[in-house]
Amino acid sequence: MDVHFKEKEMLGLLENLVNIDSGSYYKVGVDQIGKVLLPYFIELGFDVQRVKQNEVGDHLILRHSEKQRSSILIVAHMDTVFEEGTAMARPFSIKDGRAYGPGVIDMKASLVSVIYALRYLKDIGSVAYKDVQVILNSDEETGSLTSRPIIEKEAIGKSYALIMEPARRDGSVVTERRGSGRFTIEVHGKAAHSGIEPEKGRSAIEELAHKIVKLHELNDHEQGISVNVGIIEGGDAVNTVSAMAVGHIDVRVATLQQAEEMEHKIEKVCASSDVSGTEIELTGDMRRPPMLKNKKIEELFQIVRNVALELGIDLKDTKTGGGSDASFTSAMGIPTIDGLGPIGGHAHSEKEYLVISSLTERTLLLAKVIERLMSEKNN
Incomplete structure (x- = not known):
C-alpha cells in the first residue's frame, strides 16, 4: 500500500469523524467516534479493551492479539472542545489545500493517521505494527482526569511513547511541555x-x-x-x-x-x-507534570529526525506551554515524542484547519518511525 494513494480514502474517514460531535462531556458522540474506529483496529488483528465511563466517553485500549507485551505506546484522544451541534453548524469542508471542521486537527486527523500507519506496515509485510499498543482516551481536553491512571498503568514497561497531538504549524514535533x-x-x-x-x-x-x-x-x-x-x-x-x-x-x-x-x-x-x-x-x-527534554527524549528525537530526513523532511523540535498526555509518560522516564500528528493550526477555534498534504506525509513518517523503533529495540 502506498499511503499517498490512500489520501481520498483517509479524507473520507476524516470527514466522517469531524461530522460527529465529540466534545469531552458529550459521551454519546465520543463513544460514536470509538464505534467508527474500532472495526479498523479489529481488521488489523487488535483486541479491544473498553474501560467504561459514566460521564465521559469510554476509553479504549488496543493490543494486537499476537503480542500482549508491546514496546511502543501510542496515545491519541477522541474528544474535542466543541459543544454539541457544532458539527452540524460547521461541517467538514475543503478549500485551497486545507480541511476545516471542529476537531479536524486536534486530533481527528491523528486518529486517521494512526490507523493508516498501522495498515501501511501490515500491507508491506512489516510485523512492527504488532509491537504497538494504542490508547484512545476521551477526556484529554479536560485534563485526562479519568484516563491518566490508564495511561500510566499501560505505559509501564514500554520502551517508547508516541503522542499524537498535531505537529506545530511549522511541522515541528514537541519534545518539551510545561x-x-x-x-x-x-x-x-x-x-x-x-x-x-x-x-x-x-x-x-x-x-x-x-x-x-x-x-x-x-x-x-x-x-x-x-x-x-x-x-x-x-x-x-x-x-x-x-x-x-x-x-x-x-x-x-x-x-x-x-x-x-x-x-x-x-x-x-x-x-x-x-x-x-x-x-x-x-x-x-x-x-x-512538565515534559522535560532529557537525554532519553533527545535520543528518541534524533531517531525520529533521521527517519524524517530519509523521507525528505527536515524535522525540527520545539517546546510549548500547552498540556498533553505526553507529560504522563515522560514523567515516568519513558522516552516520549509528542506532536507526531499531521500539520495544522488554529485548534479549538472556528478557523481550525488541517494541511491536507501533511496527512499522508505524517502518516508515512509515523509508520516508518514505528518500524525503526522496533529495529532499535531488537538490536
Missing part, C-alpha cells in the same frame, strides 16, 4: 442590599478580587511560571452585596519543583480571608 494545573476558588459571603444596609453584607466578590491580585503576583514568566484567573462568576444583582463568587485558575510551570511550590503558594493565598466574614473553599491540583 506542566499545568487547574484550581477553583469558591468564596462564600453574606448578601445584603447595597443601598439600604450594605454594612450587614460580606462581599464574596471583594474577597475574590483580593485573591485574584495575590494569585497574579505569583507570576514569574522568566522562570516559566504563569498563573491566570481566567473565569470569574458571582453576584445576583448590581444592588446586592454578593454572597457567592467563584474564580477558575489556570497554572503553568516549567519544572516539577515549581509544580509542588505553586500548589503550596496557592493554598497559602487561600488559607485566610481578607474580607472579614467570608469563607474560602479551594479545590483542584496540578494535573499534568
Whole structure:
C-alpha cells in the first residue's frame, strides 16, 4: 500500500469523524467516534479493551492479539472542545489545500493517521505494527482526569511513547511541555442590599478580587511560571452585596519543583480571608507534570529526525506551554515524542484547519518511525 494513494480514502474517514460531535462531556458522540474506529483496529488483528465511563466517553485500549507485551505506546484522544451541534453548524469542508471542521486537527486527523500507519506496515509485510499498543482516551481536553491512571498503568514497561497531538504549524514535533494545573476558588459571603444596609453584607466578590491580585503576583514568566484567573462568576444583582463568587485558575510551570511550590503558594493565598466574614473553599491540583527534554527524549528525537530526513523532511523540535498526555509518560522516564500528528493550526477555534498534504506525509513518517523503533529495540 502506498499511503499517498490512500489520501481520498483517509479524507473520507476524516470527514466522517469531524461530522460527529465529540466534545469531552458529550459521551454519546465520543463513544460514536470509538464505534467508527474500532472495526479498523479489529481488521488489523487488535483486541479491544473498553474501560467504561459514566460521564465521559469510554476509553479504549488496543493490543494486537499476537503480542500482549508491546514496546511502543501510542496515545491519541477522541474528544474535542466543541459543544454539541457544532458539527452540524460547521461541517467538514475543503478549500485551497486545507480541511476545516471542529476537531479536524486536534486530533481527528491523528486518529486517521494512526490507523493508516498501522495498515501501511501490515500491507508491506512489516510485523512492527504488532509491537504497538494504542490508547484512545476521551477526556484529554479536560485534563485526562479519568484516563491518566490508564495511561500510566499501560505505559509501564514500554520502551517508547508516541503522542499524537498535531505537529506545530511549522511541522515541528514537541519534545518539551510545561506542566499545568487547574484550581477553583469558591468564596462564600453574606448578601445584603447595597443601598439600604450594605454594612450587614460580606462581599464574596471583594474577597475574590483580593485573591485574584495575590494569585497574579505569583507570576514569574522568566522562570516559566504563569498563573491566570481566567473565569470569574458571582453576584445576583448590581444592588446586592454578593454572597457567592467563584474564580477558575489556570497554572503553568516549567519544572516539577515549581509544580509542588505553586500548589503550596496557592493554598497559602487561600488559607485566610481578607474580607472579614467570608469563607474560602479551594479545590483542584496540578494535573499534568512538565515534559522535560532529557537525554532519553533527545535520543528518541534524533531517531525520529533521521527517519524524517530519509523521507525528505527536515524535522525540527520545539517546546510549548500547552498540556498533553505526553507529560504522563515522560514523567515516568519513558522516552516520549509528542506532536507526531499531521500539520495544522488554529485548534479549538472556528478557523481550525488541517494541511491536507501533511496527512499522508505524517502518516508515512509515523509508520516508518514505528518500524525503526522496533529495529532499535531488537538490536
